[in-house]
Amino acid sequence: MAFAPDHALSLISRAWHQGRLAHAFLISGSHPDDLRHLAVSIAALVNDWHNLSDLDSLRQHGAIVIEPESKLRRIKVDQMRDAERRLQLTSSGNMKLCVVSDADRMMAEAANAFLKTLEEPPDGTLILLLTRAPDQLLDTIRSRCVRVPLFRPGHSGLDLSESGTSWVQLMAAYFSAQEKPDGLRAMGLLSDFQAILSEVRSEIEQRHKDALREEIDTYGKTTDGIWLRDREDYYDNLTESSYQEQRNSFLTILYTWFGELLRRREGLPAVDLPGFSASMQEIAARFPAADLHKRLRAVDELRRNLATTVREPLALEVAFLKAFG
Numbered sequence: 001m002a003f004a005p006d007h008a009l010s011l012i013s014r015a016w017h018q019g020r021l022a023h024a025f026l027i028s029g030s031h032p033d034d035l036r037h038l039a040v041s042i043a044a045l046v047n048d049w050h051n052l053s054d055l056d057s058l059r060q061h062g063a064i065v066i067e068p069e070s071k072l073r074r075i076k077v078d079q080m081r082d083a084e085r086r087l088q089l090t091s092s093g094n095m096k097l098c099v100v101s102d103a104d105r106m107m108a109e110a111a112n113a114f115l116k117t118l119e120e121p122p123d124g125t126l127i128l129l130l131t132r133a134p135d136q137l138l139d140t141i142r143s144r145c146v147r148v149p150l151f152r153p154g155h156s157g158l159d160l161s162e163s164g165t166s167w168v169q170l171m172a173a174y175f176s177a178q179e180k181p182d183g184l185r186a187m188g189l190l191s192d193f194q195a196i197l198s199e200v201r202s203e204i205e206q207r208h209k210d211a212l213r214e215e216i217d218t219y220g221k222t223t224d225g226i227w228l229r230d231r232e233d234y235y236d237n238l239t240e241s242s243y244q245e246q247r248n249s250f251l252t253i254l255y256t257w258f259g260e261l262l263r264r265r266e267g268l269p270a271v272d273l274p275g276f277s278a279s280m281q282e283i284a285a286r287f288p289a290a291d292l293h294k295r296l297r298a299v300d301e302l303r304r305n306l307a308t309t310v311r312e313p314l315a316l317e318v319a320f321l322k323a324f325g
Protein backbone atom coordinates (compact mmCIF):
# COMPACT_ATOMS: atom_id res chain seq x y z
CA MET A 1 0.00 0.00 0.00
CA ALA A 2 1.38 3.42 -0.97
CA PHE A 3 0.83 6.55 1.08
CA ALA A 4 0.40 10.20 0.26
CA PRO A 5 3.38 12.07 1.78
CA ASP A 6 1.22 13.93 4.31
CA HIS A 7 -0.47 10.69 5.41
CA ALA A 8 2.90 8.96 5.76
CA LEU A 9 4.17 11.80 7.96
CA SER A 10 1.00 11.63 10.06
CA LEU A 11 1.48 7.90 10.71
CA ILE A 12 5.16 8.34 11.54
CA SER A 13 4.32 11.26 13.86
CA ARG A 14 1.77 9.11 15.68
CA ALA A 15 4.33 6.32 16.15
CA TRP A 16 6.87 8.87 17.41
CA HIS A 17 4.54 10.33 20.03
CA GLN A 18 3.52 6.84 21.15
CA GLY A 19 7.16 5.78 21.56
CA ARG A 20 6.88 3.17 18.81
CA LEU A 21 9.07 4.74 16.14
CA ALA A 22 11.09 2.23 14.10
CA HIS A 23 14.83 2.77 13.84
CA ALA A 24 14.96 2.57 10.03
CA PHE A 25 12.60 3.54 7.21
CA LEU A 26 12.87 2.80 3.50
CA ILE A 27 11.07 5.67 1.77
CA SER A 28 10.40 5.08 -1.92
CA GLY A 29 8.46 6.71 -4.72
CA SER A 30 8.63 8.14 -8.22
CA HIS A 31 9.27 11.74 -7.18
CA PRO A 32 12.63 12.47 -5.49
CA ASP A 33 11.39 15.79 -4.11
CA ASP A 34 8.66 13.97 -2.18
CA LEU A 35 11.21 11.59 -0.65
CA ARG A 36 13.54 14.39 0.42
CA HIS A 37 10.69 16.53 1.74
CA LEU A 38 9.41 13.68 3.91
CA ALA A 39 12.93 13.05 5.26
CA VAL A 40 13.25 16.74 6.18
CA SER A 41 9.81 16.68 7.83
CA ILE A 42 10.71 13.61 9.88
CA ALA A 43 13.95 15.26 11.01
CA ALA A 44 12.02 18.35 12.11
CA LEU A 45 9.58 16.13 14.00
CA VAL A 46 12.02 14.01 16.00
CA ASN A 47 14.57 16.73 16.78
CA ASP A 48 12.34 19.80 16.90
CA TRP A 49 14.53 21.41 14.25
CA HIS A 50 13.34 24.55 12.51
CA ASN A 51 14.16 26.38 9.27
CA LEU A 52 14.75 23.16 7.36
CA SER A 53 14.43 23.26 3.60
CA ASP A 54 16.54 20.50 2.06
CA LEU A 55 19.15 17.84 2.76
CA ASP A 56 21.90 20.45 3.05
CA SER A 57 20.01 22.11 5.89
CA LEU A 58 19.93 18.73 7.65
CA ARG A 59 23.72 18.60 7.39
CA GLN A 60 23.94 22.04 8.94
CA HIS A 61 21.95 20.75 11.92
CA GLY A 62 24.32 17.81 12.37
CA ALA A 63 22.54 15.04 10.48
CA ILE A 64 24.57 12.54 8.46
CA VAL A 65 23.53 12.82 4.82
CA ILE A 66 24.98 10.39 2.29
CA GLU A 67 24.58 10.89 -1.45
CA PRO A 68 26.17 9.28 -4.53
CA GLU A 69 29.62 10.54 -5.44
CA SER A 70 32.09 10.33 -8.35
CA LYS A 71 31.46 10.03 -12.06
CA LEU A 72 29.65 6.71 -11.59
CA ARG A 73 27.24 8.24 -9.08
CA ARG A 74 27.79 5.46 -6.54
CA ILE A 75 27.71 5.30 -2.75
CA LYS A 76 30.98 3.73 -1.68
CA VAL A 77 31.94 1.66 1.32
CA ASP A 78 34.08 4.43 2.82
CA GLN A 79 31.02 6.69 3.01
CA MET A 80 29.03 4.06 4.89
CA ARG A 81 31.88 3.26 7.28
CA ASP A 82 32.29 6.95 8.04
CA ALA A 83 28.56 7.14 8.78
CA GLU A 84 28.83 4.16 11.13
CA ARG A 85 31.71 5.79 12.97
CA ARG A 86 29.84 9.06 13.38
CA LEU A 87 26.70 7.30 14.62
CA GLN A 88 28.75 5.70 17.40
CA LEU A 89 29.61 9.12 18.81
CA THR A 90 27.58 10.37 21.75
CA SER A 91 24.60 12.57 20.99
CA SER A 92 23.79 15.93 22.54
CA GLY A 93 20.25 14.85 23.35
CA ASN A 94 18.95 14.91 19.80
CA MET A 95 18.03 11.85 17.80
CA LYS A 96 21.02 10.84 15.69
CA LEU A 97 19.86 10.98 12.10
CA CYS A 98 21.35 9.29 9.03
CA VAL A 99 19.79 9.94 5.61
CA VAL A 100 20.94 7.91 2.60
CA SER A 101 19.68 9.56 -0.58
CA ASP A 102 19.50 7.42 -3.75
CA ALA A 103 20.10 4.38 -1.58
CA ASP A 104 19.85 2.08 -4.60
CA ARG A 105 23.21 3.55 -5.68
CA MET A 106 24.98 1.77 -2.82
CA MET A 107 27.64 -0.58 -4.09
CA ALA A 108 27.31 -4.13 -2.75
CA GLU A 109 30.29 -3.70 -0.42
CA ALA A 110 28.81 -0.49 0.97
CA ALA A 111 25.42 -2.09 1.52
CA ASN A 112 26.93 -5.09 3.30
CA ALA A 113 29.05 -2.82 5.47
CA PHE A 114 25.92 -0.97 6.57
CA LEU A 115 23.96 -4.10 7.51
CA LYS A 116 25.29 -4.29 11.06
CA THR A 117 24.22 -0.71 11.74
CA LEU A 118 20.74 -1.49 10.40
CA GLU A 119 20.54 -4.60 12.59
CA GLU A 120 21.86 -3.02 15.78
CA PRO A 121 21.88 0.77 15.50
CA PRO A 122 23.26 2.83 18.38
CA ASP A 123 20.66 4.06 20.85
CA GLY A 124 18.76 7.12 19.71
CA THR A 125 19.45 6.54 16.01
CA LEU A 126 17.05 7.00 13.11
CA ILE A 127 18.02 5.87 9.60
CA LEU A 128 16.14 7.02 6.49
CA LEU A 129 16.86 5.37 3.13
CA LEU A 130 15.47 7.25 0.11
CA THR A 131 15.13 5.59 -3.28
CA ARG A 132 13.13 5.55 -6.48
CA ALA A 133 14.11 1.91 -7.06
CA PRO A 134 13.66 -0.04 -3.80
CA ASP A 135 13.85 -3.38 -5.61
CA GLN A 136 17.47 -2.58 -6.46
CA LEU A 137 18.42 -2.80 -2.78
CA LEU A 138 19.61 -6.01 -1.21
CA ASP A 139 16.87 -8.12 0.36
CA THR A 140 18.81 -7.94 3.61
CA ILE A 141 18.60 -4.14 3.52
CA ARG A 142 14.89 -4.02 2.72
CA SER A 143 13.99 -6.56 5.38
CA ARG A 144 15.54 -4.43 8.13
CA CYS A 145 13.50 -1.31 7.35
CA VAL A 146 9.89 -0.26 7.61
CA ARG A 147 8.88 0.39 4.01
CA VAL A 148 7.09 3.65 3.21
CA PRO A 149 6.12 3.74 -0.49
CA LEU A 150 4.77 7.13 -1.54
CA PHE A 151 2.46 8.30 -4.28
CA ARG A 152 1.52 11.83 -5.25
CA PRO A 153 -2.25 12.41 -4.95
CA GLY A 154 -3.86 13.61 -8.13
CA HIS A 155 -0.73 12.84 -10.13
CA SER A 156 -0.86 10.44 -13.04
CA GLY A 157 2.33 8.39 -13.00
CA LEU A 158 5.97 9.17 -13.64
CA ASP A 159 7.11 12.62 -14.67
CA LEU A 160 8.40 11.86 -18.16
CA SER A 161 10.54 14.27 -20.13
CA GLU A 162 10.05 14.53 -23.89
CA SER A 163 12.87 12.05 -24.47
CA GLY A 164 11.53 9.78 -21.71
CA THR A 165 8.13 9.74 -23.37
CA SER A 166 9.79 8.90 -26.69
CA TRP A 167 11.56 5.98 -25.04
CA VAL A 168 8.31 4.56 -23.62
CA GLN A 169 6.64 4.96 -27.02
CA LEU A 170 9.48 3.03 -28.66
CA MET A 171 9.08 0.15 -26.19
CA ALA A 172 5.31 0.12 -26.65
CA ALA A 173 5.70 0.02 -30.43
CA TYR A 174 8.31 -2.73 -30.20
CA PHE A 175 6.11 -5.10 -28.19
CA SER A 176 2.90 -4.13 -29.96
CA ALA A 177 4.25 -4.99 -33.40
CA GLN A 178 3.12 -8.14 -35.17
CA GLU A 179 6.69 -9.43 -35.35
CA LYS A 180 7.89 -11.46 -32.41
CA PRO A 181 10.82 -10.14 -30.36
CA ASP A 182 14.14 -11.37 -31.71
CA GLY A 183 17.80 -10.45 -31.62
CA LEU A 184 17.78 -8.38 -34.80
CA ARG A 185 14.81 -6.27 -33.72
CA ALA A 186 16.33 -5.91 -30.25
CA MET A 187 19.48 -4.43 -31.79
CA GLY A 188 17.32 -2.01 -33.76
CA LEU A 189 15.64 -0.87 -30.54
CA LEU A 190 19.07 -0.53 -28.92
CA SER A 191 20.15 1.74 -31.79
CA ASP A 192 17.13 3.96 -31.14
CA PHE A 193 17.91 4.01 -27.41
CA GLN A 194 21.54 4.94 -28.01
CA ALA A 195 20.42 7.76 -30.30
CA ILE A 196 18.34 9.17 -27.43
CA LEU A 197 21.29 8.86 -25.05
CA SER A 198 23.59 10.55 -27.57
CA GLU A 199 21.21 13.49 -27.89
CA VAL A 200 20.98 13.79 -24.10
CA ARG A 201 24.77 13.76 -23.75
CA SER A 202 25.15 16.40 -26.46
CA GLU A 203 22.69 18.69 -24.68
CA ILE A 204 24.55 18.26 -21.38
CA GLU A 205 27.95 18.88 -23.00
CA GLN A 206 26.72 22.02 -24.72
CA ARG A 207 25.19 23.39 -21.54
CA HIS A 208 28.43 22.89 -19.63
CA LYS A 209 30.57 24.30 -22.45
CA ASP A 210 28.46 27.44 -22.38
CA ALA A 211 28.84 27.68 -18.60
CA LEU A 212 32.64 27.26 -18.83
CA ARG A 213 32.87 29.85 -21.61
CA GLU A 214 30.94 32.32 -19.49
CA GLU A 215 33.31 31.77 -16.56
CA ILE A 216 36.34 32.24 -18.81
CA ASP A 217 34.91 35.47 -20.20
CA THR A 218 34.28 36.75 -16.66
CA TYR A 219 37.35 35.56 -14.79
CA GLY A 220 39.86 34.33 -17.38
CA LYS A 221 41.97 37.49 -17.49
CA THR A 222 42.37 37.69 -13.72
CA THR A 223 43.34 34.07 -12.98
CA ASP A 224 46.10 31.67 -14.01
CA GLY A 225 46.15 28.56 -16.17
CA ILE A 226 45.78 26.24 -13.18
CA TRP A 227 42.36 27.72 -12.46
CA LEU A 228 41.30 27.10 -16.06
CA ARG A 229 42.45 23.49 -15.99
CA ASP A 230 40.61 22.93 -12.70
CA ARG A 231 37.39 24.37 -14.11
CA GLU A 232 37.71 22.29 -17.27
CA ASP A 233 38.16 19.15 -15.14
CA TYR A 234 35.19 20.23 -13.02
CA TYR A 235 32.88 20.55 -16.01
CA ASP A 236 34.17 17.33 -17.58
CA ASN A 237 33.33 15.47 -14.38
CA LEU A 238 30.01 17.27 -14.08
CA THR A 239 29.12 16.32 -17.65
CA GLU A 240 29.87 12.67 -17.00
CA SER A 241 27.95 12.51 -13.72
CA SER A 242 24.98 14.37 -15.25
CA TYR A 243 24.94 11.96 -18.17
CA GLN A 244 25.11 8.97 -15.82
CA GLU A 245 22.15 10.34 -13.89
CA GLN A 246 20.09 10.86 -17.05
CA ARG A 247 21.00 7.42 -18.37
CA ASN A 248 19.96 5.89 -15.06
CA SER A 249 16.61 7.67 -15.29
CA PHE A 250 16.00 5.92 -18.64
CA LEU A 251 16.92 2.60 -17.07
CA THR A 252 14.43 3.34 -14.29
CA ILE A 253 11.77 3.84 -16.96
CA LEU A 254 12.80 0.54 -18.54
CA TYR A 255 12.61 -1.22 -15.18
CA THR A 256 9.23 0.40 -14.51
CA TRP A 257 7.94 -0.70 -17.92
CA PHE A 258 8.46 -4.39 -17.22
CA GLY A 259 7.19 -3.94 -13.66
CA GLU A 260 3.98 -2.42 -15.00
CA LEU A 261 3.56 -5.32 -17.42
CA LEU A 262 3.86 -7.74 -14.51
CA ARG A 263 1.25 -5.79 -12.57
CA ARG A 264 -1.08 -5.98 -15.53
CA ARG A 265 -0.37 -9.70 -15.83
CA GLU A 266 -1.53 -10.12 -12.23
CA GLY A 267 -4.63 -8.03 -12.80
CA LEU A 268 -3.31 -4.96 -10.98
CA PRO A 269 -3.56 -1.41 -12.34
CA ALA A 270 -0.61 0.36 -13.93
CA VAL A 271 0.40 3.06 -11.46
CA ASP A 272 3.50 4.64 -13.01
CA LEU A 273 2.66 4.66 -16.74
CA PRO A 274 -1.13 4.92 -16.83
CA GLY A 275 -1.06 6.70 -20.17
CA PHE A 276 0.01 3.42 -21.79
CA SER A 277 -2.55 1.22 -20.04
CA ALA A 278 -4.30 0.03 -23.19
CA SER A 279 -1.16 -1.13 -24.99
CA MET A 280 0.31 -2.61 -21.80
CA GLN A 281 -2.84 -4.64 -21.16
CA GLU A 282 -2.59 -6.17 -24.62
CA ILE A 283 1.15 -6.81 -24.31
CA ALA A 284 0.87 -8.36 -20.84
CA ALA A 285 -1.73 -10.81 -22.10
CA ARG A 286 0.72 -12.14 -24.71
CA PHE A 287 3.72 -12.75 -22.44
CA PRO A 288 3.83 -15.28 -19.58
CA ALA A 289 4.83 -13.94 -16.17
CA ALA A 290 8.00 -16.07 -16.21
CA ASP A 291 9.04 -14.43 -19.48
CA LEU A 292 8.49 -10.93 -18.09
CA HIS A 293 10.44 -11.80 -14.93
CA LYS A 294 13.34 -12.97 -17.10
CA ARG A 295 13.35 -9.68 -19.01
CA LEU A 296 13.13 -7.71 -15.77
CA ARG A 297 16.15 -9.56 -14.39
CA ALA A 298 18.09 -8.56 -17.52
CA VAL A 299 17.41 -4.90 -16.75
CA ASP A 300 18.49 -5.42 -13.15
CA GLU A 301 21.70 -7.05 -14.36
CA LEU A 302 22.30 -4.12 -16.72
CA ARG A 303 22.01 -1.57 -13.91
CA ARG A 304 24.50 -3.52 -11.84
CA ASN A 305 26.93 -3.95 -14.72
CA LEU A 306 26.88 -0.24 -15.52
CA ALA A 307 27.98 0.42 -11.94
CA THR A 308 31.24 -1.42 -12.69
CA THR A 309 33.99 -0.84 -15.22
CA VAL A 310 32.17 -2.77 -17.94
CA ARG A 311 32.02 -0.75 -21.18
CA GLU A 312 28.60 0.81 -21.67
CA PRO A 313 28.05 -0.36 -25.31
CA LEU A 314 28.83 -3.97 -24.40
CA ALA A 315 26.62 -3.92 -21.29
CA LEU A 316 23.73 -2.43 -23.28
CA GLU A 317 24.05 -4.91 -26.13
CA VAL A 318 24.01 -7.93 -23.83
CA ALA A 319 21.10 -6.57 -21.81
CA PHE A 320 18.95 -5.65 -24.82
CA LEU A 321 19.40 -9.11 -26.33
CA LYS A 322 18.13 -10.61 -23.06
CA ALA A 323 15.40 -8.07 -22.34
CA PHE A 324 14.06 -7.61 -25.87
CA GLY A 325 15.32 -10.57 -27.85
